[in-house]
Amino acid sequence: MLKKTTISHQTPKEIALEMDKYIIGQDDAKKAVAIAFVNRGRRMMITDEHLRSEISPKNVLLSGPTGVGKTEIARRIADITDSPFLKVEMTKFTEVGYAGKDVESIIRDLIEITIKKERDRLAKEIEITAKKSAVKYVAQAMKDEIKRKNADKNVLKELNNISNKVEGEAIMEVDETKLANGEYDNQKIMIALPDSKMFNKAPFKDVESGFGDIDTVSTAMISIIPLFSIKDIKGDSDRAKKSMKVRDALEAMANYYVKEHLDKNLIIGDVLKKIEQKGVIFLDEIDKLISNKETHSRGEVSREGVQRDLLPLIEGTMVQTKYGPIRTDHILFIAAGAFHDNKVSDLMPELQGRFPIHVKLKSLSVKDFEHILTDLKYNLPEQQQKLLKVDGIDIKFEKEGITAIAEIAQRMNSELENTGARRLFSVIEKVVEEVSFSGKKGTKVIVDRKYVEKMTSNEFDKKIDTKKYIL
Secondary structure (H helix, E strand, O other): OOOOOOOOOOOHHHHHHHHOOOOOOOHHHHHHHHHHHHHHHHHHOOOOHHHHHHOOOOOEEEEOOOOOOHHHHHHHHHHHOOOOEEEEEHHHHOOOOOOOOOOOHHHHHHHHHHHHHHHHHHHHHHHHHHHHHHHHHHHHHHHHHHHOOOOOHHHHHHHHHHHHHHOOOOOOOOOHHHHHOOOOOOOEEEEEOOOOOHHHHOOOOOEOOOOOOOOOOOEOOOOEOOOOOOOOOOOHHHOOEEEEEHHHHHHHHHHHHHHHHHHHHOOHHHHHHHHHHHOEEEEEOHHHHOOOOOOOOOOOOOHHHHHHHHHHHHHOOEEEEOOEEEEOOOOEEEEEEOOOOOOHHHOOHHHHHOOOEEEEOOOOOHHHHHHHHHOOOOOHHHHHHHHHHOOOOEEEEOHHHHHHHHHHHHHHHHHOOOOHHHHHHHHHHHHHHHHHHHOOOOOEEEEOHHHHHHHHOOOOOOOOOHHHHOO
16 A cells, blocks of 8 residues: 655745745745645645646746756755656757657656665665664674584684784674674674675675684684575575675675665655655756757757657656656646747747746846855855865955955856856856965965955956957
């Protein structure tokens, strides 16, 4: 039986306020997208099943210059609402070689990404428990082997002598706390793997069998017998044995427990249902699907053809995948494009109709850049401070310095190509380039307006000569 899909009960205003931590300005876009997200949750709370099935998501089209936050809005709101998310570059469907690759691959990619994300989440939940279980498993197996009457007493004696030299205590006493803390890590054990296929690509390196250098490492030829039920294992002869260090055995067993947990708890049906009800697909550069007759080439795939292929996917259809069929009726589509050389109205009318909400994003101002550099969580100046602090270099950004960086970025965007907030990366990197290259431990730098102008004078502080463009 499928688990009931949980619906976030955040209000649009709460979601917009959360996005303010990562995105400056563009309030209209954030408001429109937040409402579209919350309405899907509201739909799931309607008790009338027939009415609920009739309510479709209101897809959003964002237009505006590059670097103003279109992608960030879609990505952040998906994170905030814990929604399956996929970004698709539409240009890949217009390239030569498109034939045979249908747009339904978008849904299949979303499923694969969501399943991987769910596996990672479950693995993180069980990680601590798996490590504890692995410690108990290895410790008990070591104790059991020592107690066996047919153990080679000469080998144990030698092990005791070596252990006293290396670890400070005999192997006869296995302390789980010390085992977990890594005090037995360098001792070798012969381990019978529960599932040889699983460990063919184990994250640890194979260790050669044998005692190795007995002057530097303790070696225990211990056969580890699983403490839990494994149906596929019948006897010692069927198990693949490897000689490895204790730390590698612990990692192998922890991985085994995690795999067992994932196999039992990852329900693909729940993942598919989550995608159907909460999935988000971001169609980037949708303006590139508008044909330009002047630049059309023979090898170019029909852009209108790609638009037509998208129609049923966005409207709602059944897509067959290796995990089973999935419906796209309630997946939210957010499209975005700069529309420099064309207009939204140049899209096919049918495609325009499937994006009833259109928001035009504004170009960023100097004030916007200042807020991006100071108010955002993990802003660029903070990142640079942390990076340089690693080498003992202290750099402080004064308010005037921040304003100077913002002014340079805005002027470059107006005089050159408008790359939005991405322009700040170029300016910041130039400002810290010298201290990052030649700074030493103990170096202190104050980034004020004078320092910014000095560091950027050769590259960015040049006016464009417009006279040569006047006829």
